[in-house]
Amino acid sequence: MRLSAAVAAPPWSVDARITAAVAHWWAQHASTVAPTGLDGVGVAFSGGADSTALLLAACAVWPQRVHALHVHHGLQAAADTFAAHAARVCARLAVPLTVLHVQARPAPRQSPEEAARRARYRALAEAARTHRLAAVLLGHHAQDQAETVWLALSRGAGLPGLAGMPALRWHDGVAFGRPLLALDGAALRQALAAAGVPWVEDPSNTSAAYTRNRIRQRLLPAWEATFGPGAWAAVARSARHAAQAQTLLDDLAALDLQHIGEPPSLTALRALSSARAINALRHWLRMRHGASGSDAQWQEVARQITAARTRGHRIELRLGQGTLWRAGDYLHWKPAAVT
Numbered sequence: 001m002r003l004s005a006a007v008a009a010p011p012w013s014v015d016a017r018i019t020a021a022v023a024h025w026w027a028q029h030a031s032t033v034a035p036t037g038l039d040g041v042g043v044a045f046s047g048g049a050d051s052t053a054l055l056l057a058a059c060a061v062w063p064q065r066v067h068a069l070h071v072h073h074g075l076q077a078a079a080d081t082f083a084a085h086a087a088r089v090c091a092r093l094a095v096p097l098t099v100l101h102v103q104a105r106p107a108p109r110q111s112p113e114e115a116a117r118r119a120r121y122r123a124l125a126e127a128a129r130t131h132r133l134a135a136v137l138l139g140h141h142a143q144d145q146a147e148t149v150w151l152a153l154s155r156g157a158g159l160p161g162l163a164g165m166p167a168l169r170w171h172d173g174v175a176f177g178r179p180l181l182a183l184d185g186a187a188l189r190q191a192l193a194a195a196g197v198p199w200v201e202d203p204s205n206t207s208a209a210y211t212r213n214r215i216r217q218r219l220l221p222a223w224e225a226t227f228g229p230g231a232w233a234a235v236a237r238s239a240r241h242a243a244q245a246q247t248l249l250d251d252l253a254a255l256d257l258q259h260i261g262e263p264p265s266l267t268a269l270r271a272l273s274s275a276r277a278i279n280a281l282r283h284w285l286r287m288r289h290g291a292s293g294s295d296a297q298w299q300e301v302a303r304q305i306t307a308a309r310t311r312g313h314r315i316e317l318r319l320g321q322g323t324l325w326r327a328g329d330y331l332h333w334k335p336a337a338v339t
């Protein structure tokens with residue numbers, strides 16, 4: 001007797017470590033992501049090795065509930081080939097696939113890759129809402145995390161940057177998860193190759209025009225040559241420590257804001273150390289307005305808070321994508337007018 005496609009055994013076996021990582025992520029985040037239970041879960045499936053491993057593991061953890069989402073960027077000539085590959089894999093797995101067509105136009109001072117990334121998240125979030133998916137999972141692994149930390153170091157980033165990519169983040173009201181962050185990317189590929197699972201290689205992943213690729217091609221091997229094989233794992237661990245410290249700073253900011261009030265009071269801010277006041281204001285700006293400022297701008301804000309002891313001291317500063325200004329004892333922020 002032939003089995004129908006819907007109940008046939010999966011065509012490829014999945015490495016138990018990958019399935020365990022997905023199940024572990026779910027155990028940690030289920031109560032936040034889907035407190036009333038799960039109808040479906042999305043996998044952002046590029047057709048590359050990492051998201052292929054993720055897709056197989058997700059199908060093992062949530063049989064019949066996985067929905068693959070493929071973003072067709074239209075940027076590369078190969079985009080049609082990637083989408084066709086994604087469709088073939090999903091057909092063999094009997095997983096529904098939605099292909100999202102995205103044409104990202106960079107804003108002024110925005111790189112094409114950043115524009116594509118933002119457009120990708122927007123499209124994935126919209127698809128998750130349409131298909132009632134509790135979360136969208138992404139295939140980033142530990143080397144990707146190490147690259148992110150090195151990129152942050154190259155910009156002189158603070159703790160939020162050094163914390164790398166979070167295992168869970170919300171975009172446009174949709175949960176995005178990264179269950180593979182602690183796994184070795186090379187081991188993911190080996191597991192796929194051993195199981196005979198096909199994937200596509202994105203040629204832009206090897207172009208030296210992108211900083212991230214140069215990190216992967218030059219810094220990562222140099223790091224291993226200096227500190228030993230697998231030493232990048234320590235960088236990913238540091239990111240976890242930084243993320244924990246950042247959580248504490250966010251908790252402190254939330255507590256401080258209860259005293260400082262909203263809009264924030266200058267008198268209450270001055271009662272705190274300068275670092276603690278700026279920590280609270282950063283948190284307020286991010287949570288209330290979705291904005292962030294540069295290091296130099298925050299230093300200026302700190303100076304102005306100290307200087308604003310008299311009622312007549314005017315504050316009107318550029319901060320992030322808007323203006324921070326004073327009215328009486330309070331600080332307000334408004335976004336710059338779009339021209």
Ligand SMILES: Nc1ncnc2c1ncn2[C@@H]1O[C@H](COP(=O)(O)OP(=O)(O)OP(=O)(O)O)[C@@H](O)[C@H]1O
Nearest residue numbers: 044045046048049050051052069070071138139140
């Ligand atoms: N075109 C796409 N469609 C859907 N998801 C994508 C796409 N590109 C990237 N992603 C998601 O973002 C994650 C990280 O992106 P990145 O650019 O590092 O991946 P990639 O090298 O193209 O593919 P992979 O990570 O699967 O090997 C992917 O693992 C995947 O989950």
